[in-house]
Amino acid sequence: DWTNESVIDEQVELIRARVGNKKVICGLSGGVDSSVAAALVHKAIGDQLTCVFVDHGLLRQDERVQVEKDYVDSIGVRLVTVDAREQFLSQLAGVTDPEEKRKIIGREFIRTFETAAADLVLEAQEGEGEEIAFLVQGTLYPDVVESGGGSGTANIKSHHNVGGLPDDIQFQLIEPLRALFKDEVRAIGRELGVPEVIVSRQPFPGPGLGIRIIGEVTEERLNILRKADAIARAELTKAGLDGEIWQCPVVLLADVRSVGVQGDGRTYGHPVVLRPVSSEDAMTADWTRIPYDVLSVISNRITNEVDDINRVVLDVTSKPPGTIEWE
Numbered sequence: 001d002w003t004n005e006s007v008i009d010e011q012v013e014l015i016r017a018r019v020g021n022k023k024v025i026c027g028l029s030g031g032v033d034s035s036v037a038a039a040l041v042h043k044a045i046g047d048q049l050t051c052v053f054v055d056h057g058l059l060r061q062d063e064r065v066q067v068e069k070d071y072v073d074s075i076g077v078r079l080v081t082v083d084a085r086e087q088f089l090s091q092l093a094g095v096t097d098p099e100e101k102r103k104i105i106g107r108e109f110i111r112t113f114e115t116a117a118a119d120l121v122l123e124a125q126e127g128e129g130e131e132i133a134f135l136v137q138g139t140l141y142p143d144v145v146e147s148g149g150g151s152g153t154a155n156i157k158s159h160h161n162v163g164g165l166p167d168d169i170q171f172q173l174i175e176p177l178r179a180l181f182k183d184e185v186r187a188i189g190r191e192l193g194v195p196e197v198i199v200s201r202q203p204f205p206g207p208g209l210g211i212r213i214i215g216e217v218t219e220e221r222l223n224i225l226r227k228a229d230a231i232a233r234a235e236l237t238k239a240g241l242d243g244e245i246w247q248c249p250v251v252l253l254a255d256v257r258s259v260g261v262q263g264d265g266r267t268y269g270h271p272v273v274l275r276p277v278s279s280e281d282a283m284t285a286d287w288t289r290i291p292y293d294v295l296s297v298i299s300n301r302i303t304n305e306v307d308d309i310n311r312v313v314l315d316v317t318s319k320p321p322g323t324i325e326w327e
């Protein structure tokens, strides 16, 4: 029967049998899924695993530090950080279509892993010189279903780690969480000693803030959204709502402007959307009834502290018909 320990033991055996003495890399996103997947693979094969953290410039505030410090300290995994901000932003320049964004981000992830893997092989050449054959991904069951990998489901969106992969990928995939839901993954993460700040964090999509900017993704827009997102997260945490909320994307409507007034002056800025949802597994969701007082604080802080944002609106759509992310 099903216990966290038995799932871990079973996966550890499977991974060892499959990998043998080969080398493995894992793309760490800083999110729950890839962090737990990496911890599981690390338990199985130790330093045969190298984690690659890609800073694609689409991250939330403080994300990189949390992975480089908290995670590495508690898991003891080998970590390489790649600064790929320019690469991703230049590939996304001029792109507004959501699926196109997802495909580009998925592709650039893989290209970055390939380059990182080649570098690692060069480094190791003297000794083992073993080719890196496997890539670990934190794919969950709902990702598989919603990317059309389940039984006869339509492709709703290409999750970056499933439908968004390029056809000519050079790795075999290890996806130890492929049969699991988020709450199961969190339980396994705790069992494996993944720090609570990472295990309990809100789900965050691999394509990051890139799919929370409606319109073209630019560095300036990312900086704006990062600030608004950090404020919303801090206030929701402060209000003790993290347990109730599955996640609360903050979405920048970058191509929309509205007239406002601030101080004695007219403004003509952008709106951000708060999208708080409650869910069991992200397959369906309801919008979370956040207390008005909390919404008010978030709205005041964002409009006061973030340049170019002069309006905060609330998304009151369940899933279906809306999806959780806007793109």
Ligand code: XMP
Binding pocket: 146, 157, 158, 159, 160, 161, 203, 204, 205, 206, 207, 247, 282, 283, 319, 322, 323, 324, 325, 326, 327
């Ligand atoms: P949607 O927007 O499809 O989101 O209702 C369902 C859940 O999945 C997350 N999400 C992703 N996670 N890669 C991920 O790892 C992706 O490409 C991706 N797209 C959406 C989303 O944040 C929500 O929790």
